[in-house]
Amino acid sequence: MxxxxxxxxxxxxxxxxxxxxxxxxxxxxxxxxxxxxxxxxxxxxxxxxxxxxxxxxxxxxxxxxxxxxxxxxxxxxxxxxxxxxxxxxxxxxxxxxxxxxxxxxxxxxxxxxxxxxxxxxxxxxxxxxxxxxxxxxxxxxxxxxxxxxxxxxxxxxxxxxxxxxxxxxxxxxxxxxxxxxxxxxxxxxxxxxxxxxxxxxxxxxxxxxxxxxLGRVKGNKMIDMQLSNKKLVNRGVRMIMNELNVDEITATDLLLEHKSVRKAIDAFNLLKNE
Structure with a gap:
């Protein structure tokens, strides 16, 4: 059969x-x-x-x-x-x-x-x-x-x-x-x-x-990714630089402070608009 x-x-x-x-x-x-x-x-x-x-x-x-x-x-x-x-x-x-x-x-x-x-x-x-x-x-x-x-x-x-x-x-x-x-x-x-x-x-x-x-991507970027290794941290820094048009030092400081690309971008924009 x-x-x-x-x-x-x-x-x-x-x-x-x-x-x-x-x-x-x-x-x-x-x-x-x-x-x-x-x-x-x-x-x-x-x-x-x-x-x-x-x-x-x-x-x-x-x-x-x-x-x-x-x-x-x-x-x-x-x-x-x-x-x-x-x-x-x-x-x-x-x-x-x-x-x-x-x-x-x-x-x-x-x-x-x-x-x-x-x-x-x-x-x-x-x-x-x-x-x-x-x-x-x-x-x-x-x-x-x-x-x-x-x-x-x-x-x-x-x-x-x-x-x-x-x-x-x-x-x-x-x-x-x-x-x-x-x-x-x-x-x-x-x-x-x-x-x-x-x-x-x-x-x-x-x-x-x-x-x-569900809003977990912004543009074409993984804005909520976990920063679990150096590669991803570096990617996060570049994402912040491109989104906010800031230098690498500023982007790095923002990411270290907020531990999240999304939170870093939101905090920067909030401060800028105050």
Whole structure:
């Protein structure tokens, strides 16, 4: 019987072990080039999901990601990068992976097959109707993810998904499905490749657009970024210099005093207008 999951279909390439290094790299690159086109087709669906996330988060809601394996790791990664990039609270965007943090480095046996585990994980964060839950699964069949979004929907929580198959059980279970159909993988079934890349791009687009709409970017700058290393401090100084048209010493003093690019700019402008 033919497998109906595009992500599980045989690679269009064969005899990979006989290819030269150059051919392996070139053929993988050729496959990767198809990913942005799959994303482009999904922009209308992404827009609907982003708008509802913004609506919920602008009134105090949070964004949750759940996934297993590569999909779960990508969700945790996106969530973990929001606080340092945009200066938001650690609990604004929350990523959960089947099997817990241990699964970030090592597979946890049977965790993704448990249909009740995701909801137990989500309840620890008191997820509620103010929040949005996105399930991430390349196949669209992961029990951990499907169980989680179904339970959330029963609780009147807005649900979305990111999957790489059409009309999957996961898509059918959520309010806002995102389907990124990238076709068979270069290595058959290895969804950490094109499917993972597509999911990462979609997550980048979702969280970045939401944060911009929430006012966490000024012009094109990360005005609320955490100043956690010298590179970011230097970037902050340059941002203040450009925004206020002041010299480096003044910008540095402002940043050291206020510990935030936004606060430094606001304080300077307030003083200037008094």
């Amino acid at each position: 033919k497998n109906k999951l595009t992500t599980e279909e045989p690679s269009v390439y064969d005899d990979l072990e006989k290819m030269s290094t150059f051919d392996l790299l070139s053929n993988m690159n050729a496959e990767d080039k198809t990913v942005p086109y799959a994303i482009e087709k999904a922009i209308p669906s992404l827009q609907k999901l982003v708008d509802v996330i913004y609506e919920k988060m602008s009134t105090g809601g949070r964004l949750f990601y759940i996934g297993a394996g590569t999909s779960g790791r990508l969700g945790v990664l996106d969530a973990s990068e929001c606080p340092p990039t945009y200066g938001v609270d650690d609990n604004w965007v929350i990523g959960l992976i089947a099997g817990g943090d241990t699964a970030l480095r090592k597979a946890v046996e049977n965790a993704e097959d448990d249909t009740t585990l995701a909801w137990r994980d989500l309840k620890k964060f008191n997820i509620n109707e103010d929040d949005v839950l996105i399930g991430i699964a390349a196949s669209g069949t992961t029990p951990y993810v499907i169980g989680g979004v179904k339970k959330a929907k029963q609780k009147n929580i807005v649900t979305g998904c990111i999957t790489c198959n059409e009309n999957s059980p996961l898509s059918m279970a959520v309010d806002y499905p995102i389907e990124l159909v990238v076709g068979p993988e270069f290595v058959t079934g290895s969804t950490r490749m094109k499917a993972g890349t597509a999911q990462k791009l979609a997550l980048n687009m979702i969280s970045t657009t939401v944060m911009i709409k």
